[in-house]
Amino acid sequence: MAQDCRSLRPMETDGFQVVTEVVTHKLNHIPIFKGDFASLSPKVQRFVAEKAELMNPAGIYICDGSQKEYDDIVDKLVERGVLTPLKAYENNYLCRTDPRDVARVESKTWMVTKDKYDSVCHTPDGVRPIMGQWMSEEQFGVELDARFPGCMAGRPMYVVPYSMGPIGGPLSKIGIELTDSSYVVLCMRTMTRMGQKVLDALGDQDFVRCIHSVGLPRPVKQKVINHWPCNPEKVMIAHRPKEREIWSFGSGYGGNSILGKKCFALRIACNIGRDEGWLAEHMLIMGVTNPEGEEKFIAAAFPSACGKTNLAMLTPTVPGWKVRVVGDDIAWMKFGADGRLYAINPEAGFFGVAPGTSHKTNAMAMESFQKNSIFTNVAETADGEYFWEGLEKELKEKKGYTDEQLKHLEITNWLGERWHIGDEGKAAHPNSRFTAPAAQCPTIHPDWEAPQGVPIDAIVFGGRRPEGVPLVFESFSWEHGILVGALVKSETTAAAEFTGKNVMHDPMAMRPFMGYNYGKYLEHWIKLGKAPNKAPKIFHVNWFRETKDHKFLWPGFGDNIRVLDWILRRVSGGDEDIAVETAIGYVPKRGTINLDGLPRIDWNELMSIPKAYWEEDIDESRHFLDSQVGSDLPKPIRDELDKLEKRVHSL
Ligand SMILES: Nc1nc2c(ncn2[C@@H]2O[C@H](COP(=O)(O)OP(=O)(O)O)[C@@H](O)[C@H]2O)c(=O)[nH]1
Numbered sequence: 001m002a003q004d005c006r007s008l009r010p011m012e013t014d015g016f017q018v019v020t021e022v023v024t025h026k027l028n029h030i031p032i033f034k035g036d037f038a039s040l041s042p043k044v045q046r047f048v049a050e051k052a053e054l055m056n057p058a059g060i061y062i063c064d065g066s067q068k069e070y071d072d073i074v075d076k077l078v079e080r081g082v083l084t085p086l087k088a089y090e091n092n093y094l095c096r097t098d099p100r101d102v103a104r105v106e107s108k109t110w111m112v113t114k115d116k117y118d119s120v121c122h123t124p125d126g127v128r129p130i131m132g133q134w135m136s137e138e139q140f141g142v143e144l145d146a147r148f149p150g151c152m153a154g155r156p157m158y159v160v161p162y163s164m165g166p167i168g169g170p171l172s173k174i175g176i177e178l179t180d181s182s183y184v185v186l187c188m189r190t191m192t193r194m195g196q197k198v199l200d201a202l203g204d205q206d207f208v209r210c211i212h213s214v215g216l217p218r219p220v221k222q223k224v225i226n227h228w229p230c231n232p233e234k235v236m237i238a239h240r241p242k243e244r245e246i247w248s249f250g251s252g253y254g255g256n257s258i259l260g261k262k263c264f265a266l267r268i269a270c271n272i273g274r275d276e277g278w279l280a281e282h283m284l285i286m287g288v289t290n291p292e293g294e295e296k297f298i299a300a301a302f303p304s305a306c307g308k309t310n311l312a313m314l315t316p317t318v319p320g321w322k323v324r325v326v327g328d329d330i331a332w333m334k335f336g337a338d339g340r341l342y343a344i345n346p347e348a349g350f351f352g353v354a355p356g357t358s359h360k361t362n363a364m365a366m367e368s369f370q371k372n373s374i375f376t377n378v379a380e381t382a383d384g385e386y387f388w389e390g391l392e393k394e395l396k397e398k399k400g401y402t403d404e405q406l407k408h409l410e411i412t413n414w415l416g417e418r419w420h421i422g423d424e425g426k427a428a429h430p431n432s433r434f435t436a437p438a439a440q441c442p443t444i445h446p447d448w449e450a451p452q453g454v455p456i457d458a459i460v461f462g463g464r465r466p467e468g469v470p471l472v473f474e475s476f477s478w479e480h481g482i483l484v485g486a487l488v489k490s491e492t493t494a495a496a497e498f499t500g501k502n503v504m505h506d507p508m509a510m511r512p513f514m515g516y517n518y519g520k521y522l523e524h525w526i527k528l529g530k531a532p533n534k535a536p537k538i539f540h541v542n543w544f545r546e547t548k549d550h551k552f553l554w555p556g557f558g559d560n561i562r563v564l565d566w567i568l569r570r571v572s573g574g575d576e577d578i579a580v581e582t583a584i585g586y587v588p589k590r591g592t593i594n595l596d597g598l599p600r601i602d603w604n605e606l607m608s609i610p611k612a613y614w615e616e617d618i619d620e621s622r623h624f625l626d627s628q629v630g631s632d633l634p635k636p637i638r639d640e641l642d643k644l645e646k647r648v649h650s651l
């Protein structure tokens with residue numbers, strides 16, 4: 001077989017020189033482009049050798065994670081036109097993908113388990129589960145065979161050892177990603193702790209096995225667009241939780257390819273968390289210090305593109321407050337011996353939504369990506385700056401342009417076409433992203449890499465809810481809070497393939513990332529909150545409620561500190577009289593949220609709990625839980641729903 005594979009191997013080897021050739025019992029003469037195969041642990045050797053034999057790369061490149069390695073790969077990609085230096089900054093690059101490969105693809109994401117109901121709930125006949133898709137092991141075998149054999153022909157196979165969480169930390173875990181995408185290698189270096197030091201820490205232990213291919217072996221028969229090989233027709237993002245294995249094919253988009261992130265740190269990790277008694281959640285982690293100097297930590301779950309990165313990096317508009325970032329997307333959380341919930345950010349970088357980000361909305365994100373960052377599918381100005389929707393005003397002021405000058409500014413849009421502000425279409429893709437090292441954020445928390453994590457005082461859920469849902473409310477109990485999380489809904493965004501603005505269920509903000517039976521997942525949450533563990537209070541926020549003419553009722557962004565202030569006062573307890581009991585939870589008493597300096601806020605509209613809306617919402621939610629969770633719904637959650645319904649009926 002090796003002989004046949006070699007003959008398939010085209011001449012081009014991306015300019016890498018063959019350093020040594022290893023001969024293993026599995027593999028004949030696969031060249032090593034970089035690294036010392038023999039120094040890998042037997043488990044890693046075997047993994048690399050087996051997968052190389054399957055995918056037939058031109059050679060193997062073992063990443064050491066050094067700056068030089070990063071720079072070498074960048075240089076190569078610039079030479080080939082994959083990356084464009086954004087010359088207004090130091091070490092910032094623009095990458096344009098094939099326009100068909102710009103977001104996660106939920107419909108092509110699967111969990112592969114022997115028993116279907118380990119992955120999905122017992123939904124009634126004819127109902128397609130939306131909390132995860134299941135694929136049988138047999139079918140997975142067929143799909144794998146139709147994609148992976150020979151899929152890396154002519155391309156280097158990078159071996160990317162990485163740690164999610166600080167290397168060696170008690171909550172941290174190691175993975176190894178094999179990929180034929182050099183873009184992914186660069187992103188993994190920013191988003192995780194990557195390289196030799198991880199292999200050193202690994203020893204002969206096990207690791208999460210991650211296999212990623214863009215799915216376009218050389219010689220390539222189709223036309224490659226933007227030097228971005230991908231295979232949209234054959235995309236498959238498959239997870240084998242029991243085997244702790246991820247197989248991703250056909251897409252280079254971050255959420256599908258930077259496998260440490262959504263695939264490992266959420267879908268696989270929530271399985272590990274279930275087995276080991278902890279939680280892997282789609283949550284930011286932030287430290288909030290009040291004017292008295294007391295700091296508390298909040299973990300908040302919002303669906304993709306609903307404000308996690310922005311909240312984590314918030315610049316308070318109220319004097320005296322300080323916000324510091326621990327993480328902006330994922331939290332691994334475990335109750336400690338003292339009964340408190342501790343959270344780490346398993347990542348080392350930010351993969352954030354670019355459009356809408358500006359010094360006005362998120363200055364700390366802007367400061368994080370002034371250097372050493374990669375911008376995917378944004379636009380570029382003639383001066384070599386990044387550009388996207390939301391930067392118009394800032395650019396105008398920075399350059400001193402008149403309106404007329406701004407309108408005529410030469411911009412290259414994300415598709416590589418000439419474009420001007422006001423032209424049809426968008427400058428940047430709505431899901432365009434920045435990839436930036438977390439350490440570059442000016443408000444990164446000094447304990448962001450604390451191996452044992454930070455103690456969480458409040459959990460917050462939220463989503464884009466244009467109507468019916470007040471700015472903030474507090475749940476009555478841990479179980480009620482879990483119901484609140486289980487009923488999270490949000491308008492769809494550009495982070496996945498859905499088009500149009502529909503309000504969809506996104507329970508716990510985990511719909512796209514659920515790694516096992518969602519009913520069992522709720523049970524796991526319930527169990528962990530029981531004494532002697534001290535369960536944090538659970539809140540729900542909605543920055544996105546609209547007036548009848550579709551204007552936001554709440555200014556959002558830095559002003560969200562006003563809501564966090566209320567939340568943290570509730571957490572502190574004390575005898576402050578700041579909450580009113582309502583059917584859906586405690587809401588702020590009028591006047592207890594600081595509105596000083598804001599333009600007029602329509603408090604009644606912002607905080608109202610319309611009975612008709614909630615009655616309909618509960619019917620719809622009950623239908624959702626019945627059809628999507630069915631008999632797997634834990635009784636305490638069903639009881640909470642019954643109680644909520646009763647309270648709403650008597651509104
Ligand atoms: N109106 C409003 N928009 C927000 C707020 N926070 C974030 N956004 C916008 O929502 C989009 C996604 O935000 P981001 O923080 O990247 O979401 P994430 O994907 O959950 O991390 C961006 O376009 C933001 O400008 C807010 O408080 N109010």
Ligand SMILES: C=C(OP(=O)(O)O)C(=O)O
Pocket residue numbers: 104254255303304305306308309329351352353495496
């Ligand atoms: C990385 C992503 O995350 P989020 O939008 O939640 O920041 C994604 O959805 O692809």
Ligand SMILES: [Mn+2]
Pocket residue numbers: 305308309328329351352353
């Ligand atoms: Mn984000």
